Amino acid sequence: MEKRLLYDDNDPKSIEAYSKLLIGKTFEDVLLDYFSGNNLDMFEKKKSYYNNSRSKGGLGNLIEKYFFLYEPNGNPEADFPNAGVELKVTPYEQLKNGEYRAGERLVIGMIPNDKPLVENIYDSHVLDKLQLVLLILYLRRRGEPRITFQINYSKLFSILGKECSEDLSIIESDYNTIFKKISQGQAHELSEADTMYLGACTKGATANRSLQPQYYNPDIKAKRRAFSLKQGYMSYILNKYIFKDIDTYESIFKDTKLSREDFERNVIKRIMNFYGQSEEALKMHFGLSRDNSKNVFSRLAFRMLNIQSNNAEEFVKSDTIVKAIRIEKNGTIKESMSFPVIIFNEFINEEWEESYIYNYFSEKRFLFVIYRDNGNGYHLNDVKFWNMPTSDLDKAGKKEWLKVQMIVREGVELTPKGNRITNNFPKGSETEIFHLRPHANKSVYLIDGKIFGNGKLEKDADILPNGDMMTKQCFWLNKDYILAQLNKE
DNA sequence: GCATGATCATGC
């Protein structure tokens, strides 16, 4: 088959039109179409090859070979050089609340470690690579064979289009931040969470093996990284411009083109307008006087920013999460900080650098809103952007995560003691960064067929590898660690 | 006293 019969590879519109034939098809369908029932042996062979999640990038590769009918090449040219079109086959997911989000960041291209980095983004290849991208989106369903995932959208996308023009100044300042860190020989301290929309992500499970000397600092090795559009940013792009779900997000600053530094300054300024105000005064001011919810302190922070939830446009796009912290009279923090629950059966099969927790803390930025008890109740005291330093995540974080994973794999020891069930996970007092603790509505366990606790197994518990069930758990950021981070500067 | 295990109020 001659590919020029199928589409004009000089013409982006023709490539896009042809790609729409994919809509509604699974990857298996694409293979079946190609082999047309003539070579079923080969079909089965390819099917099992592409079903293997170890063949990274495999689904994009499948589309190139068996739909566009060209051999994937590793060279830096565009996938369709004559049309200047980049092909990106990328997943999206549906959350339990029905919302959609990008399944992954969009990787743009490797950051060189053997030559200088171009200083200005407009002289670099970053924007070229995003100038014309054919986004082919498939719905990823966890636990299902990936060959059965269905392609539901195909659309040309440009970062230079009007829908993204508001974001270019932040993307430019993101690039400058990455350039600055690398050119100062600090590539080993880079974090995807240093920046808002354009990130420097590590490259999967191979990142540790890919430790290489830095061009600007040959004595200290750093992981190879790639430029990417962060997952949060892609979620926004998908929802707003592909799925056309216009009303999902509220923006903090309307119609402004801010650099990242200005955005952060303005956020801090808005919150600090309320500096020194007491809990009661703030609740009164925002009409939350009768709000007894445990998360009222973060809700107050949202109100100061004039938003309703963590779903504000700029925070979604930049993977930023607002967290309230309260400091006691004696200068300590009473509580550790909770995060979403883990699913044991996914957790035990993860590689650290592809794990939920690694990805979470490498890409999420936090806005800490700090209240302090001055002896007369909590008062707004400070606000600060924070992300976990790469060296913390790489060293103590990795070690502590691996320890928990080992315990779950080998079998958690659950011991009834009075009205409680104790376990052998490392405690907050035994860890530096995070520890595992319950995070559920009620506690409930199934141990050797016997139920403990008054929660509901199907709602409040999660299944362990040996079939026992344990109250749902999440990683908690240690309060001492948080305090040390706040006091760092 | 305080850390670990248990639990709560809310919004969507």
Next chain:
DNA sequence: GCATGATCATGC
């Protein structure tokens, strides 16, 4: 109904 963002309170 359940995830989220938290604080409560038992047991050492």
